[in-house]
Amino acid sequence: MTHAPRRARGLTLVELLLALSLTALAGLGTASMLAMIGQSTQADREGRSVVMRAHAIHSRVRAYLEPALCVLQNDPQRGGLAVWLMDQPGPGMVNLSEIRVLWFDAAAKTLTVERVAFPDAWPQSAKDLADVTVPAASDFLSVMLAQRALGYTSSQDVAREVWSAQWSFDPGASGGVANARRVLLTAQVGINGSAATGVLVAAGLPNQRRPAQ
């Protein structure tokens, strides 16, 4: 008896369908696994981006708060926090060049820092003359805005994509923010157009002292 060798024949329709189904299943499994890997990689990348942005805000804000002598003014309506960063030209008194204002612009979603910066072309003597003392009871935010209107300020971004920012102080500040020894910033940082995560910066002011009246 003779018969065609098994290896010589092609696949039956059932065998072909079965093989295609198995291949499709294997392909589907691999594709879904790769999709999951892609999604988790994307989530990981976004998480890393948020943490890095939080770290940048943290270190930049602390750089202005920790060495500060005191908080001069906090105005949530105008989104400004004024601090007395140092006391170099006039001991015990606040001079224009010693003020830093941290502005939160809710519309632009930015946190910036502004300082008085007289034109480079001015001689040092002129800068010293213009660097006047500001009384302790002043509206420091308005002072900074007035200097800005004259073109004598310089601003730097602290962070972008900041959806909200709120300053709070230790209970000692109930008698005035100038008494605060601890400052807290709570903010929401966004990513890809939506608020993503909360950031907290807690800073102490170990050199805290009020300006002379």
Added chain:
Amino acid sequence: MQRDAPTGRDAAGFTLLEAVVAMALLALSVLALTQAVSAGQMQSQESQKQVLGTMAAADCLSEISALPYASIAALNGASEPVGQMRTRDGASYPSTYWPLGRRIAAAPATTTVSTGPGQTVAISGMQVTATVSDGKRDVVSVSVFIAEPAP
């Protein structure tokens, strides 16, 4: 030129064994790829945890540095469980920090500062260490020396 019709083994498809080996190799390569990606992500999460831990430790030490010096020693041994970190004024940390907790160690210490050639001054104070952990192990530890104020 006439080509011979395939005969014998040349005409055969894959055997079951060959197909199984091929699928096993495919499965192994997918598994290896998955593990590599997973390991990379774990490493990334670990580094994120370290960044957050450094921030939490720095916050803690910054707040302590503004406390009255006499109250610092009492903080020795204070700890906050994982997911329950708070500022000194009781504000909760955002959920970003949920995998972390921290503890404080404070001990009297002395440090010497060079004031000139062959001249040193000993300064007494407190060595404060903030250690942030994820409940299984310490993630980061940061220390600061707080000098005792002059009487």
